[in-house]
Amino acid sequence: MLFPKDLIFFLYTFVVLDLASLGQTCDQPSEFSVPGDYIIAGAFPVHSETMNTKSSPEVDVCERSDFNDHGYHLFQAMRFSIEEINNSSHLLPNVTLGYEIYDTCSESANLYAALDFVSLHDFRYVKMQNNFTSYQPKVIAVIGPDSSELAFTTASILGVFLMPQISYEATNEVLSVKRLYPSFLRTIPNDKLQVEVLILVLQYFNWTWIAIVGSDNDYGRQGLQSLYDLTVENEICVAYQAIIPYVTNGQRAEEVKQIVNSLRQTGVRVVVVFSTKRVAKVFFEAVTQKNVTQMVWLGTEDWSMSPWVSDIPNIETIGTVMGISVKQVGLPGLREFESACVNSGKNSGSQMENCNQICHKCQSFSPQSLPTLSAFDLQASFNVYTAVYAVAHALHELLGCGSGACSRGTFFPWQLLERIRSISFTLHNQTIYFDKEGDPVIGYDIAMWERTRESWSSVAIGSFHRNPRGLDIITGNLKWHTKDNQVPVSICSKECEAGEMRMQTGVHQCCFVCKLCPKMTFLNKSNLYECQPCLTHEWSPPKSETCFNKTIEYLYWTEPIALALLSATIVLFLLAMAIVLVFVLNVNTPVVKSAGGKMCFTMLGSLVCACCNLFCYFGVPTKMTCMLRQPVFAISYTVCLSCLVVRSFQVVSIFKLAAKFPTFYDFWVKKNGPTIFICVSSAIQMIISIIWISSQPSVPMEDSDHFENQIILQCSESISAAAVLEILYIGLLSICCFVFCYLGKDLPENYNEAKCITFSLLIYFFAWIAFFTTYIVYKGKYITAVNVLAILASLFGILVSYFVPKCYVILLRRDLNTTEYFQTSIQNYTRNKNSD
Ligand SMILES: *[C@@H]1O[C@H](CO)[C@@H](O)[C@H](O)[C@H]1NC(C)=O
Ligand SMILES: *[C@@H]1O[C@H](CO)[C@@H](O)[C@H](O)[C@H]1NC(C)=O
Ligand SMILES: *[C@@H]1O[C@H](CO)[C@@H](O)[C@H](O)[C@H]1NC(C)=O
Numbered sequence: 156m157l158f159p160k161d162l163i164f165f166l167y168t169f170v171v172l173d174l175a176s177l178g179q180t181c182d183q184p185s186e187f188s189v190p191g192d193y194i195i196a197g198a199f200p201v202h203s204e205t206m207n208t209k210s211s212p213e214v215d216v217c218e219r220s221d222f223n224d225h226g227y228h229l230f231q232a233m234r235f236s237i238e239e240i241n242n243s244s245h246l247l248p249n250v251t252l253g254y255e256i257y258d259t260c261s262e263s264a265n266l267y268a269a270l271d272f273v274s275l276h277d278f279r280y281v282k283m284q285n286n287f288t289s290y291q292p293k294v295i296a297v298i299g300p301d302s303s304e305l306a307f308t309t310a311s312i313l314g315v316f317l318m319p320q321i322s323y324e325a326t327n328e329v330l331s332v333k334r335l336y337p338s339f340l341r342t343i344p345n346d347k348l349q350v351e352v353l354i355l356v357l358q359y360f361n362w363t364w365i366a367i368v369g370s371d372n373d374y375g376r377q378g379l380q381s382l383y384d385l386t387v388e389n390e391i392c393v394a395y396q397a398i399i400p401y402v403t404n405g406q407r408a409e410e411v412k413q414i415v416n417s418l419r420q421t422g423v424r425v426v427v428v429f430s431t432k433r434v435a436k437v438f439f440e441a442v443t444q445k446n447v448t449q450m451v452w453l454g455t456e457d458w459s460m461s462p463w464v465s466d467i468p469n470i471e472t473i474g475t476v477m478g479i480s481v482k483q484v485g486l487p488g489l490r491e492f493e494s495a496c497v498n499s500g501k502n503s504g505s506q507m508e509n510c511n512q513i514c515h516k517c518q519s520f521s522p523q524s525l526p527t528l529s530a531f532d533l534q535a536s537f538n539v540y541t542a543v544y545a546v547a548h549a550l551h552e553l554l555g556c557g558s559g560a561c562s563r564g565t566f567f568p569w570q571l572l573e574r575i576r577s578i579s580f581t582l583h584n585q586t587i588y589f590d591k592e593g594d595p596v597i598g599y600d601i602a603m604w605e606r607t608r609e610s611w612s613s614v615a616i617g618s619f620h621r622n623p624r625g626l627d628i629i630t631g632n633l634k635w636h637t638k639d640n641q642v643p644v645s646i647c648s649k650e651c652e653a654g655e656m657r658m659q660t661g662v663h664q665c666c667f668v669c670k671l672c673p674k675m676t677f678l679n680k681s682n683l684y685e686c687q688p689c690l691t692h693e694w695s696p697p698k699s700e701t702c703f704n705k706t707i708e709y710l711y712w713t714e715p716i717a718l719a720l721l722s723a724t725i726v727l728f729l730l731a732m733a734i735v736l737v738f739v740l741n742v743n744t745p746v747v748k749s750a751g752g753k754m755c756f757t758m759l760g761s762l763v764c765a766c767c768n769l770f771c772y773f774g775v776p777t778k779m780t781c782m783l784r785q786p787v788f789a790i791s792y793t794v795c796l797s798c799l800v801v802r803s804f805q806v807v808s809i810f811k812l813a814a815k816f817p818t819f820y821d822f823w824v825k826k827n828g829p830t831i832f833i834c835v836s837s838a839i840q841m842i843i844s845i846i847w848i849s850s851q852p853s854v855p856m857e858d859s860d861h862f863e864n865q866i867i868l869q870c871s872e873s874i875s876a877a878a879v880l881e882i883l884y885i886g887l888l889s890i891c892c893f894v895f896c897y898l899g900k901d902l903p904e905n906y907n908e909a910k911c912i913t914f915s916l917l918i919y920f921f922a923w924i925a926f927f928t929t930y931i932v933y934k935g936k937y938i939t940a941v942n943v944l945a946i947l948a949s950l951f952g953i954l955v956s957y958f959v960p961k962c963y964v965i966l967l968r969r970d971l972n973t974t975e976y977f978q979t980s981i982q983n984y985t986r987n988k989n990s991d
């Protein structure tokens with residue numbers, strides 16, 4: 156299929172080529188050819204680009220422009236490689252390659268060349284048809300042209316024929332879009348990769364505050380755009396960007412000066428110059444004139460190794476120049492080839508051998524006046540050499556030369572293209588192959604200018620390799636313009652300290668003030684502009700970059716305070732058991748009887764039960780322990796307290812009520828009043844507990860609110876109505892106890908328990924008030940220990956003040972434990988009372 160645009164090109168072909176065939180000799184567009192079995196075309200800028208605006212439809216005559224050394228070397232490199240292949244007995248044996256070379260100094264010369272490439276063998280025209288599958292143009296492949304701008308034209312035309320085209324210097328990334336340029340390949344990496352490498356270099360030296368300028372053509376504009384896009388992704392800020400205009404005959408020179416002025420004012424220390432050498436030369440002339448110093452200039456492959464820029468007077472004042480260059484590979488033999496060529500041309504004069512026929516100036520070269528071959532020229536020449544070899548290797552395969560003899564069958568350019576795309580070969584120890592976009596899989600060198608006497612040389616300071624992808628910098632080779640050879644700094648704001656977030660000031664991300672991350676938040680390195688909160692089970696101190704797990708805390712079985720409490724519990728338990736033993740052995744003595752008789756065992760039993768319940772308070776709280784511990788204590792304590800109430804009541808009633816209300820007393824004794832009272836009282840407390848448990852039971856919970864770095868495992872302590880009722884009920888029993896005790900405070904000493912009961916109840920109240928007070932101010936893990944302590948105090952209070960004195964009498968004062976003594980004291984009491 157042909158596009159309308161291409162049809163116009165073809166119409167143009169006839170006009171242009173006809174014109175060309177009319178004008179012979181000198182004014183003919185420069186071209187140079189040597190026949191062979193297969194012809195490879197080359198397009199080289201042997202003359203510089205013409206800058207004039209066209210006024211008549213003519214192909215530019217390149218010889219009227221300046222001679223271009225660089226293009227000359229490239230052209231010779233192509234001849235050199237073809238001759239080498241012709242000489243080779245391995246590659247394409249018995250097959251001679253010819254070539255046809257065009258000087259592409261302008262778009263019109265380039266288009267002329269492109270159309271000639273696709274014209275038919277032996278004819279100077281393109282045959283119009285809509286299917287070029289079996290079309291056989293005179294050349295089989297094209298090497299060149301040099302610039303992306305020219306390559307766009309050639310690649311569109313050759314793309315229609317699927318004629319292989321390999322450029323050695325066109326770097327624009329759009330040329331890699333195979334949908335648009337299906338037959339385009341190149342031996343120089345594309346700018347997209349170059350931009351990536353530039354970014355890597357900026358990142359390596361921590362330069363985040365930069366300016367970027369580019370030349371006013373596809374190369375510069377596209378490069379600048381890609382570079383800008385990538386800087387945004389990589390948190391590098393572009394403080395200033397500009398397009399450097401073409402300066403012709405001094406026009407627009409003022410604009411360039413303006414750009415340099417603006418550059419100075421932004422205060423950046425690093426400038427990336429994405430430009431062609433021609434524009435870079437004009438730009439750096441302005442830079443030196445404006446006395447801009449102390450800068451780092453980061454260049455692209457097109458100019459950074461070129462003498463065009465390094466030869467500018469006073470260039471050494473501008474600071475450090477470093478640049479990207481395509482991997483430096485020498486091309487041994489090229490220099491000799493060029494000299495040999497000059498000599499042979501002189502001697503024989505035959506047209507076939509006159510290898511400098513391409514231009515008039517070339518014909519006058521002597522070995523001494525040959526243009527110098529710089530590292531940049533050599534490197535570009537190697538790209539040409541590689542391109543020619545790629546075609547030769549593909550042709551070698553296509554012709555089946557691997558078997559020893561090449562078949563000379565017909566083939567079409569699109570068949571050769573398929574081979575070239577999949578070719579892989581080694582050249583000067585370098586493996587050459589193309590990726591699926593037609594780009595070479597090669598890396599870059601990073602170079603820095605170094606002044607050696609009066610001239611510049613470039614020193615490799617590192618390289619970018621593609622497998623694996625990465626940048627290597629040789630720090631030893633770095634020579635900065637700064638004092639002490641320090642790496643120049645180009646940042647907008649100083650880096651924040653660890654754990655500080657950035658707060659952007661203004662439009663640039665790189666300009667910010669630092670702000671501390673408060674506690675319970677942290678700075679995730681993936682977002683430097685925000686402190687993120689920690690998860691609920693985590694905590695962090697202020698100015699932190701991570702969150703820490705909170706420690707899980709509860710009353711461990713083994714910690715000292717728990718061991719102390721456990722010992723006390725065991726002591727309590729043993730004491731209670733000892734008292735039980737003593738009481739059992741002396742169950743019929745008056746002291747035990749007066750203490751309540753069998754009721755004492757109920758009391759002791761409930762105390763032991765409460766004591767055992769204490770073990771529920773240690774270790775990780777479980778559903779069971781949380782649910783049981785408080786009610787069990789409350790019920791046990793109620794049982795015990797009920798017994799005390801009954802006992803006090805009985806003493807009072809015997810001494811005071813029996814006489815006054817005998818019927819009531821009889822009823823109380825006969826109907827087993829004490830037992831009923833104790834049962835009913837305990838039942839009430841039990842019902843309250845059941846209501847509590849079923850309505851709002853205490854459950855295990857994790858408290859992460861009260862301590863920032865701890866999670867406390869504890870039982871929920873909710874103050875519900877039932878809980879209050881329970882407390883009130885115990886309070887009520889206590890009050891009863893007091894009342895009865897004080898009613899009988901004048902009773903004989905061995906019946907008078909007022910002091911000891913008051914004492915134990917006081918301990919109880921004091922312990923629990925202390926506990927609740929602590930609970931209000933302290934929510935840590937030791938609150939459980941305080942709780943245990945309060946319970947222990949309550950239990951010890953009763954044991955020590957009520958039971959221990961009785962044991963004392965039983966064991967050590969047997970004289971007081973006799974019926975006689977008790978009767979005496981009762982008689983004394985009665986006598987005293989009567990005498991009152
Ligand atoms: C090719 O062979 C000829 C003759 O053997 C020799 O003079 C010439 O230098 C060779 N060229 C190259 C590029 O090797
Ligand atoms: C090269 O071609 C010549 C004649 O065309 C033939 O005699 C010779 O055998 C061929 N050599 C090889 C290696 O094919
Ligand atoms: C183009 O020509 C080739 C052979 O000459 C043929 O095989 C192919 O079908 C043609 N394509 C179209 C679209 O006609």
Ligand SMILES: *[C@@H]1O[C@H](CO)[C@@H](O)[C@H](O)[C@H]1NC(C)=O
Pocket residue numbers: 359360361642
């Ligand atoms: C760039 O910054 C990083 C981290 O701040 C530092 O480790 C590195 O040394 C710096 N690189 C240079 C070349 O100063």
Ligand SMILES: *[C@@H]1O[C@H](CO)[C@@H](O)[C@H](O)[C@H]1NC(C)=O
Pocket residue numbers: 444445446
């Ligand atoms: C640059 O410096 C030179 C000499 O140091 C001076 O003559 C010239 O005026 C300066 N140019 C500018 C633009 O400052």
Ligand SMILES: *[C@@H]1O[C@H](CO)[C@@H](O)[C@H](O)[C@H]1NC(C)=O
Pocket residue numbers: 583584
């Ligand atoms: C290729 O590598 C080998 C061994 O590493 C070396 O001897 C040879 O000189 C190299 N050749 C070139 C052209 O660099």
Ligand SMILES: *[C@@H]1O[C@H](CO)[C@@H](O)[C@H](O)[C@H]1NC(C)=O
Pocket residue numbers: 679680681682701
């Ligand atoms: C930081 O953020 C990244 C991406 O959002 C996430 O993958 C990573 O887990 C975060 N790091 C921390 C410590 O939260």
Ligand SMILES: *[C@@H]1O[C@H](CO)[C@@H](O)[C@H](O)[C@H]1NC(C)=O
Pocket residue numbers: 704
């Ligand atoms: C924090 O706790 C989680 C689970 O709770 C665990 O997976 C993680 O390993 C802990 N991290 C550290 C640093 O201990």
Ligand SMILES: CC(=O)N[C@H]1CO[C@H](CO)[C@@H](O)[C@@H]1O
Pocket residue numbers: 189191237238241242251252253254
């Ligand atoms: C272009 C070129 O160098 N052609 C030569 C290739 O090699 C054969 C034989 O070696 C010569 O005859 C050609 O002139």
